[in-house]
Amino acid sequence: MSPLQTLFPNIDWAEILQACFDTLLMLGGSLLFTLVIGLPLGVWLFLTARGQLHAKPKLYGVLSLVVNVLRSIPFIILMILLIPLTKAITGVSIGIRGAIVPLVIGAAPFFARLVETALREVDRGVIEASQAMGATTKQIVTRVLLPEARPGLVAATTVTAVALVGYTAMGGIVGAGGLGALAYQYGYNGYKPDYMLVTVALLVVLVQLLQMLGDWLVARYSRK
């Protein structure tokens, strides 16, 4: 018996590898769609807020409410509520593809809020200066707001990615697969503490790596 087998007698390493792969796939896929939906939503929230470039307090109120409602539903319940929608979009209600829909719907409003906050950190004077130079709103968003807020946006992405790791693990409970599923099925339900230990350790490593990458990018883009 090899030392690995002695320490973790129950573990099928091929299965662990597959689970890692599944988790990364869910994370990558859901993060991508979260950014694609959440970034414009965050910009929209920012622009329509009172006193901003396109202040529309009523529209802002509605957007803000929707975002808050989605953020306040516990993810595990959101997943179950969204099963019909998931089926309609992906054709399946479980598995990796099935998990991505609720993951995005859970994370995009969260990310949008972080984007809004990051954009509010941009110096108003810089926006005014751009207006004085004759910039259009689109130019202000793409050439001023987003580049100026880049460190904040990278930090927001990191926080969202870490939150998504947690959500994917929860997704495991309803059969989404990945490390969370292993921890729950074998580690918790199957009384195999070595599975629990290894999967949790791998999740910790993943979160650490994401955070380190995020911090490195923030430092790289900070000019203040």
Added chain:
Amino acid sequence: MDASPIQATPTPVIRFEAASKSYQVNGALVPALQPVDLAIQKGEVFGIIGHSGAGKSTLLRMINLLERPTGGKVLVDGQDVTHADGAALRRLRAGIGMIFQHFNLLSSRTVADNVAFPLRLQGGMAETDIAARVAELLALVGLDAHANKYPAQLSGGQKQRVGIARALASKPSILLCDEATSALDPQTTASVLELLADINRRLGLTIVLITHEMDVIRRVCDRVAVLDAGQVVELGSVADVFLHPRHPTTRRFVAEADHREGRGPEYAGVPGKLYRLSFRGETTYSPMLSRVVRDTGVEYNLLSGRVDRIKDEPYGQLTLAMHGERLDEALAQLRAAGVDIEEVAP
């Protein structure tokens, strides 16, 4: 003051016609600026001085419509721009440079990219032409060596120079300065004001600046409007306003510039009558006071005074206590020599 060709043929580039601004605050209309009538001439450096909340920032921002008037009209180059919108508004703004108290540079871009920013916004200019224009502008403001630095690596004065280069990039005919030197130390202020005066001379650019410091007005402006509680309370050539302030607010600003604010009546008990003598131009450097004193035998006591420049024109202002039998004659001789005399209360 010599009549410059600019004043001989006045062509207003900016005109306010009863332009006013009010804000809606909790349902009530709060006036920020009473109707203002003002014409700013081509090529002049026009100063607007006022305390914070006097409405000077609003008045300045009406020129490029960062603030839209709620009443009256604003004309730029003879065109009514009050309701300019969309492309017309962006064109107007592109023709008006603006610099700010806190510089408002893009922190994520280098000095060169900040200066190139307005050119890229407007589009239609080749990158090689942009690079050439940026190099030219950075040379003009003396920052050639800093093109690849980020704003955070520069001093306040250097940041404002980048701001000036950026504002000049699209060759505007008007430059608006929003408290451009208020965040700078006195020495840097002097060098930035010198640069503005130089740009005004060399490019014939019309400059409108707002400030709360009379010294800034004195150093660079040709004319000044004094704003108090949303109203223009005094308007005229800087020399006139500076040497003979009429409105209490103006007097306070001038007193601040002379560092004699709040000193109160300090000459009680000084023998003789008190006079304020103002000299301008060449008179400033002629020994006329000593000549008159010698001729008439009056005695004087110098209480306070200042000899300096208003923009490029030398001036002097002395407060004297004078007495003697031939006092009237002495005053008449001084007046004849071009000295302006006011009697002041002790």
